[in-house]
Amino acid sequence: MTHLIGSRAPALHQASEAADPPEAPVAPVVTIGLAAGVAAALAGLALTAVPLLLLWIVSPYIQNGAVGSLHLAACLWLLAHGADLVRVTGSGPAAATAPVGIAPLLLTAAVLVLLHRAGKYTGRALRTAQGDPSGGPLPVRGLAAALLAVSVGYTTAAAVAVALASGNGVLRARPLPALGAATVVAVIGAAAGLRSAARPGPPHPSPLLRLRALLNPYGEPSGQRTARRLPAWAFPPDALSPVLRAAAAAWAALLGVGAVVFGIALLMHGNAAGRTVLALAPDVPGQIGLLLLCLALYPDAVVWASAYALGPGFTLGTGSTVAPHGTVLGDTPVLPLLAALPDPDAPGGAIPLGLVALALPPLAGAALAAVLGRAAARDRWHPTATAVAAVAAALATGFALAACAAASGGALGTDRLASLGPRPWQSGLAAAAWSAATGVPGTLVVRFLLRSRSAPTVTPRLGLLARLRDLSAGRWRRHPVADPLEE
Numbered sequence: 001m002t003h004l005i006g007s008r009a010p011a012l013h014q015a016s017e018a019a020d021p022p023e024a025p026v027a028p029v030v031t032i033g034l035a036a037g038v039a040a041a042l043a044g045l046a047l048t049a050v051p052l053l054l055l056w057i058v059s060p061y062i063q064n065g066a067v068g069s070l071h072l073a074a075c076l077w078l079l080a081h082g083a084d085l086v087r088v089t090g091s092g093p094a095a096a097t098a099p100v101g102i103a104p105l106l107l108t109a110a111v112l113v114l115l116h117r118a119g120k121y122t123g124r125a126l127r128t129a130q131g132d133p134s135g136g137p138l139p140v141r142g143l144a145a146a147l148l149a150v151s152v153g154y155t156t157a158a159a160v161a162v163a164l165a166s167g168n169g170v171l172r173a174r175p176l177p178a179l180g181a182a183t184v185v186a187v188i189g190a191a192a193g194l195r196s197a198a199r200p201g202p203p204h205p206s207p208l209l210r211l212r213a214l215l216n217p218y219g220e221p222s223g224q225r226t227a228r229r230l231p232a233w234a235f236p237p238d239a240l241s242p243v244l245r246a247a248a249a250a251w252a253a254l255l256g257v258g259a260v261v262f263g264i265a266l267l268m269h270g271n272a273a274g275r276t277v278l279a280l281a282p283d284v285p286g287q288i289g290l291l292l293l294c295l296a297l298y299p300d301a302v303v304w305a306s307a308y309a310l311g312p313g314f315t316l317g318t319g320s321t322v323a324p325h326g327t328v329l330g331d332t333p334v335l336p337l338l339a340a341l342p343d344p345d346a347p348g349g350a351i352p353l354g355l356v357a358l359a360l361p362p363l364a365g366a367a368l369a370a371v372l373g374r375a376a377a378r379d380r381w382h383p384t385a386t387a388v389a390a391v392a393a394a395l396a397t398g399f400a401l402a403a404c405a406a407a408s409g410g411a412l413g414t415d416r417l418a419s420l421g422p423r424p425w426q427s428g429l430a431a432a433a434w435s436a437a438t439g440v441p442g443t444l445v446v447r448f449l450l451r452s453r454s455a456p457t458v459t460p461r462l463g464l465l466a467r468l469r470d471l472s473a474g475r476w477r478r479h480p481v482a483d484p485l486e487e
Contacts, residue, residue: 037153049073059285080107101410104296119193158182242375247396258306307422365438373446394436402428
């Protein structure tokens with residue numbers, strides 16, 4: 001017994017060493033993380049400030065010269081982080097103010113991409129310092145230090161932007177809430193980048209392998225860690241990654257539906273949009289600036305159109321409703337994108353566009369079924385487990401669209417304009433319902449068709465008369481019969 005214990009001790013020691021990766025020097029990684037965070041913030045600010053400075057050079061609409069352009073750029077950059085701005089509507093120290101809280105989601109996406117790259121770059125630096133460029137997991141202490149470094153560097157640069165945006169101007173930022181919003185976005189983006197860098201495997205896989213490794217960073221069936229205690233007929237043991245991929249496909253399909261609906265509406269009201277552009281900006285520099293603003297708000301319009309196609313629609317203030325079943329409008333903000341709104345006074349109202357819009361959301365269920373049905377057929381899931389996985393993917397789709405609806409809405413003033421955009425819970429519930437209504441039966445159908453196509457062919461048994469005929473003709477042969485249960 002003693003020699004058995006002694007022989008197992010080195011193996012246990014080696015296993016513990018394999019489980020705990022060696023600690024890497026943290027100080028160089030912290031320096032790199034701080035620099036990466038500052039660089040990401042400055043790149044985002046430059047992405048906003050350079051077009052405004054160029055427009056100011058061509059035609060100085062913005063007061064206070066270049067300082068006014070930088071002030072406006074800092075305000076827009078903070079607005080992309082979800083910070084609420086304040087618009088001064090009067091004069092004097094006690095002037096009235098109105099909130100501005102609709103984030104330009106295109107700038108938000110650019111900010112998240114820059115933060116993701118900063119976190120990924122810092123994570124690779126940590127792996128290099130560890131001496132294992134493409135090996136096992138990174139130490140938790142090093143990852144925490146890298147996340148803190150990137151977040152602190154980004155927040156430090158954001159503090160400068162907050163100070164610049166809090167000065168005198170029509171738009172102003174509230175310092176503490178704006179800095180808090182920038183910090184939260186920094187942590188989310190940097191954590192996503194560090195997660196990408198921390199996964200084992202080659203440092204530069206293909207885009208598809210990157211997505212699969214991001215959903216399943218440990219190289220094992222993702223669902224086993226959460227669903228291994230459930231029976232196979234209740235929930236597949238390896239379904240987490242396919243469920244997330246199916247939800248992402250359905251979410252992308254819903255946004256594509258929104259883009260189609262918004263494009264059709266904008267084409268139907270193109271003349272009104274052109275008149276709005278000319279009324280707001282009669283000269284070329286102003287029109288370019290207005291075009292850039294509409295481009296930054298285009299993802300918001302797509303999300304609103306997706307909510308319209310799903311049924312709940314959205315609101316443009318208290319007492320207004322824009323939905324397929326009817327449109328009630330009051331005083332709306334003047335913007336070329338809003339010229340695509342359905343005209344309730346037109347012959348037939350907005351019903352034709354609403355009917356076209358309501359015919360498109362089943363595409364989300366089709367996308368969900370195409371992705372999840374293939375996984376169900378490949379891994380031979382039980383039909384009940386397949387249906388449960390499809391429902392889970394539909395719920396994830398609803399959650400994702402509800403998050404988009406919450407991010408795209410906000411305030412443009414007080415009283416009637418205090419709340420604009422889709423209601424998150426209604427949009428998320430409708431997205432989940434549409435995805436489940438068409439996705440669950442679609443997934444089962446795709447699973448059945450793929451299973452039927454890949455099923456082994458069974459050679460029919462020859463009858464007794466046919467065998468006797470072959471025997472009399474001297475052509476006796478054995479006809480093997482494939483077992484339909486064999487794989």
